[in-house]
Amino acid sequence: MSSTGSDAERGAPAGDREKVVLSEAEWKQRLTPEQYRIARKAGTERAFTGAYWDEKRAGTYTCVCCGTPLFSSYTKYDSGTGWPSFWNTVEPGAVDERDDRSLFMRRTEVVCAVCDAHLGHVFPDGPRPTGRRYCINSASLELVPEEKSPEGEGARKESAPDGGTEGQGSG
Numbered sequence: 001m002s003s004t005g006s007d008a009e010r011g012a013p014a015g016d017r018e019k020v021v022l023s024e025a026e027w028k029q030r031l032t033p034e035q036y037r038i039a040r041k042a043g044t045e046r047a048f049t050g051a052y053w054d055e056k057r058a059g060t061y062t063c064v065c066c067g068t069p070l071f072s073s074y075t076k077y078d079s080g081t082g083w084p085s086f087w088n089t090v091e092p093g094a095v096d097e098r099d100d101r102s103l104f105m106r107r108t109e110v111v112c113a114v115c116d117a118h119l120g121h122v123f124p125d126g127p128r129p130t131g132r133r134y135c136i137n138s139a140s141l142e143l144v145p146e147e148k149s150p151e152g153e154g155a156r157k158e159s160a161p162d163g164g165t166e167g168q169g170s171g
């Protein structure tokens with residue numbers, strides 16, 4: 001077991017985010033075999049088998065590898081493909097796009113901008129307003145459900161520091 005992690009160097013942060021760079025062994029420890037196969041090895045889950053293709057809850061879809069917010073449920077739509085589909089990212093720069101010429105097709109691969117996790121592909125046949133279809137593997141995502149606002153918000157008590165007892169001794 002000589003897994004020397006000598007890759008502790010970090011390059012200049014891209015934008016305002018630091019890149020997350022881990023070794024293959026470290027990713028294997030963090031992820032399930034399915035997540036590892038898809039997110040780190042550019043695999044594809046079978047249609048209609050993932051956790052989120054039919055997910056309706058509101059929330060933010062984060063990168064399963066590094067937790068970076070990638071997509072919002074507000075841009076999720078039913079594309080009929082069997083994969084979670086979005087017409088936009090949660091914010092510009094959340095993902096990087098790469099030319100992918102595998103499988104005798106020319107496609108655009110989508111990866112996490114922070115850790116380079118393979119997410120899926122983006123196609124130009126999405127709905128308005130963007131016209132884009134981000135076709136993403138569930139295994140590369142983790143949904144953080146939106147919390148409903150709890151009752152009685154804003155009723156925070158501040159404990160006043162006591163100790164200001166004005167005791168004037170009368171002489």
Ligand SMILES: [Zn+2]
Nearest residue numbers: 063066112115
């Ligand atoms: Zn990531």
